[in-house]
Amino acid sequence: MKDHSGAAPVTEGIGPWGMNLAGIGAALPDQVLTNDDLTEKIETSDEWIRERTGIGERRIGGTTSGLSLEAARKAIAAAGIDASEIDQVILATTSPDYRLPGTAPAVAHELGLQCGAFDLQAACSGWVYGLVVANGLLGQGMKKILVIGAETLDKMTDYSDRGTGILFGNGAGAAIVERTDLGQDPNGGQLLSWDLGSNGEFVRILYAEHGDTMLMDGKEVFRQAVTVIRHSAQVALDRAGLTVDDIDLIIPHQANIRIVEAAWKKLGFSLDKTAMVLERTGNTSAASIPLALDNALENGRIKSGDTVMFIGFGAGMTWATAIFKWGTNAS
Ligand code: UT7
Numbered sequence: 474m475k476d477h478s479g480a481a482p483v484t485e486g487i488g489p490w491g492m493n494l495a496g497i498g499a500a501l502p503d504q505v506l507t508n509d510d511l512t513e514k515i516e517t518s519d520e521w522i523r524e525r526t527g528i529g530e531r532r533i534g535g536t537t538s539g540l541s542l543e544a545a546r547k548a549i550a551a552a553g554i555d556a557s558e559i560d561q562v563i564l565a566t567t568s569p570d571y572r573l574p575g576t577a578p579a580v581a582h583e584l585g586l587q588c589g590a591f592d593l594q595a596a597c598s599g600w601v602y603g604l605v606v607a608n609g610l611l612g613q614g615m616k617k618i619l620v621i622g623a624e625t626l627d628k629m630t631d632y633s634d635r636g637t638g639i640l641f642g643n644g645a646g647a648a649i650v651e652r653t654d655l656g657q658d659p660n661g662g663q664l665l666s667w668d669l670g671s672n673g674e675f676v677r678i679l680y681a682e683h684g685d686t687m688l689m690d691g692k693e694v695f696r697q698a699v700t701v702i703r704h705s706a707q708v709a710l711d712r713a714g715l716t717v718d719d720i721d722l723i724i725p726h727q728a729n730i731r732i733v734e735a736a737w738k739k740l741g742f743s744l745d746k747t748a749m750v751l752e753r754t755g756n757t758s759a760a761s762i763p764l765a766l767d768n769a770l771e772n773g774r775i776k777s778g779d780t781v782m783f784i785g786f787g788a789g790m791t792w793a794t795a796i797f798k799w800g801t802n803a804s
Pocket of ligand 1: 517521522525526635636691692728756787788
């Protein structure tokens with residue numbers, strides 16, 4: 474096992490660094506909860522849910538650590554590395570296994586690691602926050618960071634509530650984020666720009682008390698989400714000196730297809746260039762973007778050199794956009 478006991482990171486000679494998303498993995502629990510299943514508990518219909526949200530089914534069951542581990546192992550295998558090479562574990566989740574401690578140390582332990590491991594709570598924006606934090610740690614000399622987004626939202630969702638019960642499900646996605654040396658490899662991957670934001674004025678539009686299920690003002694969440702997506706995407710584009718036409722694929726948080734459509738209209742984004750898995754996963758909060766990324770890679774939708782935009786938004790409110798140039802390791 475590596476000695477991580479406070480060793481100072483190596484910062485000399487790393488030059489301008491880039492990052493590759495060297496391996497991605499995803500995990501969904503087996504148990505499916507369809508829209509038709511929900512009609513047994515609430516007055517709703519498959520047609521209404523599909524039309525108003527774009528969701529067909531969601532997964533329930535499993536644990537946040539278990540799903541994290543499954544996704545992480547797939548990401549490690551896809552990156553072709555040994556788990557012992559990982560310097561840091563960041564687990565974005567709003568549904569940890571325990572109120573205390575965080576879930577990341579248990580995941581690290583199962584991988585045979587004693588490196589730094591912490592949970593990151595930024596709700597549905599969490600995985601994109603994690604990506605930006607990882608980029609900063611690479612700049613401090615770390616070489617490989619495991620960034621996971623994982624949720625078991627079924628334990629905080631009231632499936633007899635018409636507003637929230639139709640939306641949320643479980644899942645996990647993970648990425649091995651690897652430092653590259655841009656001096657030596659100018660075609661390596663790179664985080665071109667990002668925008669992280671929050672507005673705590675809106676805490677109460679989507680929240681859960683300790684031990685309780687989520688409460689939501691759906692209409693207000695919808696309205697605020699569209700506003701912050703438009704703002705954050707434009708800020709990130711401006712910071713990178715890019716326009717919409719320069720983006721090859723957009724991977725938004727999978728909350729509601731109508732939120733995406735409304736935001737895209739103003740931004741001039743196209744749904745054809747958008748990766749969606751919402752129909753079969755529902756809203757999996759911090760897991761949704763890496764789940765959609767995994768699916769996009771599986772379907773050959775990302776090529777080497779492509780520019781990909783991740784857009785997270787959710788409770789807090791928080792939002793996070795990251796524009797990433799893919800290195801030479803895509804399909
Ligand atoms: O990560 C962020 C997580 N949160 C979100 O993404 C939530 C964003 N908001 C939403 O997705 C939508 O607000 C919902 C899908 C939750 C609700 O859709 P809506 O269009 O805002 O519905 P509403 O509450 O305004 O209700 C409209 C109608 C009402 O009927 P009337 O009064 O017009 O006759 C409701 O009774 O739809 C009815 N309704 C339903 N019908 C069937 C509300 N919920 C349901 C339902 N099934 N589940």
